[in-house]
Amino acid sequence: MSVVTAPRSVPGGTRSTRSHQADHWLSSTLRRHKLRTADSVGHRPRHRREDDAWWRRHARTLDPTTSDQDGIGKCAIVGASDKAGSRIHSAARCGAGQVSVTDRVLRLARSLLLEARFRLRNRFSRASVLGTCEAVVSIATYGRRTERAYLAIESIGSGYARPARMILWVSDQHVVDNPPKSLSRLAKRGLEIRLCEDLGPHKKYFAALDLDRVREGAALVTADDDTFYPRGWLLALAVNAARYPGHVVAHRAYRVSFDEDGLAPYATWPHARQLDTGPQVFPTGMGGVLYPAVATDKLRAAGRGFTTQAPRADDVWIHSVTSRAGIPGLKIGADGDAGAFLPVRAAGEPALAVENVQHSGNDSQIRACYSPADVSMLRAETASVDPHLLVAVLAESKGTGGAEKFITRLASSVHAEGVASILVGEIAGWRGALEVPAHLGPKWQTLNLPHGFARLPLQRHRVRRILASVRPDVVHCHFKREQVGFTGAAARIAPVVWTEHGRFPRRVFGAALRPLYHRASRNVAAVASVSKIVDEDLRALVKNEQRLVIENGIDLSHFRTPTVKERSAARRRIGVSDQFAVAVVGRLDESKRPALAMEASVRADASVIVAGTGPLGRELRERFDAPRTHFLGQVDDPRDVYWAADALIFASDGDGEGAPTVILEAAACGLPIVATTDSGFADWATELGGVGASATVDAIANALVALLRANRPVDRATPAGDSEQLLDISGWAKKYSGLYRRVAERGSSV
Numbered sequence: 001m002s003v004v005t006a007p008r009s010v011p012g013g014t015r016s017t018r019s020h021q022a023d024h025w026l027s028s029t030l031r032r033h034k035l036r037t038a039d040s041v042g043h044r045p046r047h048r049r050e051d052d053a054w055w056r057r058h059a060r061t062l063d064p065t066t067s068d069q070d071g072i073g074k075c076a077i078v079g080a081s082d083k084a085g086s087r088i089h090s091a092a093r094c095g096a097g098q099v100s101v102t103d104r105v106l107r108l109a110r111s112l113l114l115e116a117r118f119r120l121r122n123r124f125s126r127a128s129v130l131g132t133c134e135a136v137v138s139i140a141t142y143g144r145r146t147e148r149a150y151l152a153i154e155s156i157g158s159g160y161a162r163p164a165r166m167i168l169w170v171s172d173q174h175v176v177d178n179p180p181k182s183l184s185r186l187a188k189r190g191l192e193i194r195l196c197e198d199l200g201p202h203k204k205y206f207a208a209l210d211l212d213r214v215r216e217g218a219a220l221v222t223a224d225d226d227t228f229y230p231r232g233w234l235l236a237l238a239v240n241a242a243r244y245p246g247h248v249v250a251h252r253a254y255r256v257s258f259d260e261d262g263l264a265p266y267a268t269w270p271h272a273r274q275l276d277t278g279p280q281v282f283p284t285g286m287g288g289v290l291y292p293a294v295a296t297d298k299l300r301a302a303g304r305g306f307t308t309q310a311p312r313a314d315d316v317w318i319h320s321v322t323s324r325a326g327i328p329g330l331k332i333g334a335d336g337d338a339g340a341f342l343p344v345r346a347a348g349e350p351a352l353a354v355e356n357v358q359h360s361g362n363d364s365q366i367r368a369c370y371s372p373a374d375v376s377m378l379r380a381e382t383a384s385v386d387p388h389l390l391v392a393v394l395a396e397s398k399g400t401g402g403a404e405k406f407i408t409r410l411a412s413s414v415h416a417e418g419v420a421s422i423l424v425g426e427i428a429g430w431r432g433a434l435e436v437p438a439h440l441g442p443k444w445q446t447l448n449l450p451h452g453f454a455r456l457p458l459q460r461h462r463v464r465r466i467l468a469s470v471r472p473d474v475v476h477c478h479f480k481r482e483q484v485g486f487t488g489a490a491a492r493i494a495p496v497v498w499t500e501h502g503r504f505p506r507r508v509f510g511a512a513l514r515p516l517y518h519r520a521s522r523n524v525a526a527v528a529s530v531s532k533i534v535d536e537d538l539r540a541l542v543k544n545e546q547r548l549v550i551e552n553g554i555d556l557s558h559f560r561t562p563t564v565k566e567r568s569a570a571r572r573r574i575g576v577s578d579q580f581a582v583a584v585v586g587r588l589d590e591s592k593r594p595a596l597a598m599e600a601s602v603r604a605d606a607s608v609i610v611a612g613t614g615p616l617g618r619e620l621r622e623r624f625d626a627p628r629t630h631f632l633g634q635v636d637d638p639r640d641v642y643w644a645a646d647a648l649i650f651a652s653d654g655d656g657e658g659a660p661t662v663i664l665e666a667a668a669c670g671l672p673i674v675a676t677t678d679s680g681f682a683d684w685a686t687e688l689g690g691v692g693a694s695a696t697v698d699a700i701a702n703a704l705v706a707l708l709r710a711n712r713p714v715d716r717a718t719p720a721g722d723s724e725q726l727l728d729i730s731g732w733a734k735k736y737s738g739l740y741r742r743v744a745e746r747g748s749s750v
Contacts (some may be wrong), residue, residue, distance in 0.1 A: 048682040090408020094245075111342045114228045122182050129153065130190035132435040133164025133238050134218050135290065136211060140169040140204030141225040149225040150182035151344045153191060156223060160466050161436055163221065166191050169207055171198035178512035201277065201314040202306055205291070209300045219292040224286055228342040232469030235436060237290040239470050240332045242420035242433035243387040247324055248295050249339070251287030253331035256280045262375045266362040281329030282319050287341055291318075296327045303570065310365040313647040320369035323378060328385065330710075351567075388420040389740055392472035393432065394463065396425030400476045400613075400634060401587055402661040403501040404428060406530075406552065407478055408735060413729050417737035422467055425482075429636065437468075438463055444481045446509040464489040469556040473744040474525075480505070484516045495743045498527045499550075502656035503680075504537040512579035517541055525743045528736075531659035534681055550739070552659045554567040554668055561670035562643040570643035574609060574630055579605040580708050582672070585638055585662045586652070588614030592694070593676075597649035598624050600700035606708070609645055611635040630658040638662075640663035642669035649700060649709050654679040663688065668726055672701055672707045 124314040137156060149168065156166065168183065168191060170176060176195045179187065187193055196207040205222050214220050219241060221234065233251070241251050248722065255276060256267040272281050283289045293297070295318075302321045311315040319329070331339070370378075393411065397404050404427050410431035411421035421432035425440055440459055444452045463486050475490040476497045477483045482500050490496050498521075504510055521527065521542045528550045529535035535549050562570065571581070582601040586592045596614060601608045607628040611622070612635070621631055635641060642648070648666040650673060663685060666673055671689030675682045682692025693703040 002165075018091055022227070025747045034582045043695045057318045059205050059397040060749055076185045086723060097119075110412065111228065111345060114124055114155070114342060115151060115345065118158075118228075121154050122150050123187055124374060126240065127157075128190045129157025129162060129166055129740075130164060132437065133161040133163050134434075135163045135221050135234070135238060136213055136218055137163040137209060137221045137223055137234070138167045138204055138208040139223050139225050140201075142171060145225055146172075146175055146183070147169065147180055148344050150180070152188055152223065152225050152227055152229065153183075153186055155227075155229045157189070157191075158232050159229065159231045160469060161238055161434065162437060163234060163504075164218065164430055165210060165211070165213060166442060167211075168193050168225075169196045169203050170194075171203065182399045199307075201285075202311075202317070204301070205318070207312065209296055212725040213659060214255075214293075214296055218298050218670065219293070220291045221282055221288060222291070223288045224284055226287060226344045226346065227567045228341055229288065233288060233463075235434075235466070235469050236332055237288060238434050239390065239422060240330060240618045241290050241292060242422065243390050244277065244385060245388070246294050246328040247328050248283055248292070249290040249330045250281075250283030251289075251331075251333040252283045252284050252332075253329060254284065256378055258280050258375070258379060259698045262372070263366055263370060264747060265376075266366060270331075274331065274334050279323040279326070279378055279558060280382075281331055282315070283329050283331070284315050287333060289318075291322075292327075294325075295322050295327050298322060298327065311361050313365040316362060316365050316369055324374055325438060328382070329745050347432055373705070373714065386418075388415075388418050389474070389568070389744060390470070390472045390627060390735070391419055391421045391474045391476050391740055392467060392470055392490075392494070393423045393478070394423055394425060394426055394438075394486055395423065395478040396438060396482075397427060397443050397479065399587070401442070405477060405661060406499075406501060407730065408432075410733070413733035414737045414740070415462060416730075417733055420738055421476075421640050421739050422470060422472070424470075432601040436466055437467060440481065443479050444509075444513075446507070449509065449512060452481060452485075457682065460486060460489050464493070468494045474740050477738075480517070481511055483514060484520050487520045487523050488510070493553070495525040495746075496523060497739065497743055498524055498539065500527060500534050500658065502530075502658040503534055503654070504541070506655060514541065515582075521546065526739060528739065529658070535656040548739075550732070550735045551727050552664055553729040554661065555729045557728075559642070559665045559668040567643050570640040573640055574632070574644045574645050576607055576609065576630065579607050579628065580605075580647075581645045582704060583611070583641050583666070585611045585635075585641060585648065585666075586649075586660075588612050588616040588620060591653050591655050592614070593651040594620060595623070596695065596697065597651040597700065598629070598651065600651075600697045600704065602626075603697055603701035604704040606704065609641050610666065611638050618644070638665065642666050644669050645671060647671065647704055648673045650679060650681065650685065651695065651700070652676070652679045653695075654681070657681070674707065 005249065036233050057204050074586060131347065140148070141227075152166065153166065156162070160576060170193065173195055176193055179193055182192060183191070196203050196209070199206055204224075205220065208214060210219055219236060219238070223229065236251070237249050239244075241247065253272040253276070255272045257264040257269050268280065298321055299318065306314070306317040310320075322329070346605050391414070395407055406429050407423075407427050408429045411423070411430065414421065415432075422436060423432055423435040424436050424437070425438045439462070441452070441455065442448060465644070467490055472494045473496050474497055476499065477487060477490070478499050478501065487496050504517075518541045524542075524546060527538060527542050529538065529547065530550070530552050532549055536545055538547060571577075582597075582604070584594055584597045584601070586594070588594050588610075591611075594610065594612070594614075598610070602624070607630065608624065608628045611632045611633065613633055617631075632641070642665060648662070648671050650660060650663055652660070653676075657679060660681065663673055663681060665677070667688040667690075673685040673688060675690060675692055675693040676684035677692050678695050686692055691703045691707060693699040
């Protein structure tokens, strides 16, 4: 028979009817397994298991007076079947302090449902357990626990953020050669099963320190093999690592306490509060811990000292090394959230809690690891740390146009201003802290608008749950789908900023979006337009106090006028000879009118350099197949194109254009620009040293001839026009970071 202690009442109120029903159900279950709650025990049990030695090996026997250490609630389990005992222990281990029987039952039910879900996922899913998070998740297993380790791995692989690599360390060659079927299926989906030396609890991180990706700076995340991890587990670790660079981030942690003799006994250390930070924060491994590159470097340098100082306490060793190096810890889990991490039922071998907590094993290892100087350092007050502002960027696009480049460039630029950006969606070339797939599909257009509206409810639910896990300071939306569809849900979590990259859509698409856009704008803190032309389009849709203009910025140290030697080298790389060359840069579709620009270039007897891809690519290659036409395809950095050319043609019809980056970059490189008058940017091109022309082949060709100065090379010693109009990327980043901070502080219009 087993005894399970439980409080007679729920703290802070009376027991509800549901609680009594649950207690009755649990009592019935206990009786079926010859178990009774402590409330009903008034005498010595009639039956005692004869094989006490077997039970001590296979059951987790806890003292009912033990306080909640390492997430283990007050509980006593003595003498039960392995199945029944492990089931009751699973509920008890999740609790914290005085947890009601109802809560234990609910946790048990959740654990059973999760186990069923991940069994099915392991058996039938073909989805990869790896993703875009630049982290390595390291897990260790051994003995009987190996059979059920797949449950913890499946829970990590189904999270909102998934690691770039996930490694399961074992010290048994037989398991590596012949893993259980559950692990073999995971190996086909990205899991690595690798052999390592048996270093006890240290093997889940020590061998991973020498991985190439970790040495190159990727974060190392450790996890246990007997825990179900919530979907936002890795996402929360990665997000807070971006907000607090250089911190050891943990979901669960204690705070080191002191007495007259130095460090107080480990069992008396209190739980750290949410967002506690500093060397006194002592991370514990069950909830998962993220170690930044600075921490893994120190652990690698510390070597194998743990074998003599802390052979059975990896948390103690790691904290002693990192705190000695001045690396602070950070606890991110909410106060009292130990129940968020459900244990895997009957994982097999007992955990270290009994040895290290109840039998004071941690205290002896702590004394060996911390010198008097370390204790003095821990006692010292540490300065508070200002976290980076966290911006969640809502955007998904398969394209590689100006708006997409704007998003990636902004994320990398504002980082220097203390702003960490994470992407909820997908953008090619993302350079922020983290990318979280949201599976939003293609951008809205006229033809896919009905399908886009039909998918909105499910997408909105997914985005809301991701943002709730991230808890950003600001949400930044860039495209119409994100603005119209998700602003209302996002505004309940954080203030929302929009950036408008182009003029408001025309025709049927614009007419359908206009009322929805106007309604969604009521929940927006600020709408930043990339030019005054775009801002004028929004006058009737967005309130004046919400609107502002932040013109695009470019890297003026990169896009600059070339020297003669640099220009010649660029022309050689592209294959342009001594004849005049005209650049056509952008997506090859109808709205950009690349055929018009290329026809005019041919009429002006100039070579054509085409940088871009699109639906018209094949047609243009067949039509302009002369040796003087150079199709470069997609070009991530077009500087060589600007340096090699003698002029740029901007022939867009202006639909959706806002402040074309190609014009800014070309002007910074000293390249004259011919812009069609119906694009709306002819005057702007003229101010930057170019000319305007009507959208005809003859007009553009004549303008080119005038710019090329009757077949003489263009003077590239200085920018083509008034370069003071160009905004450097650093100033642009300062404007956006200032906007973010004002919005985060006020939470309303700027």
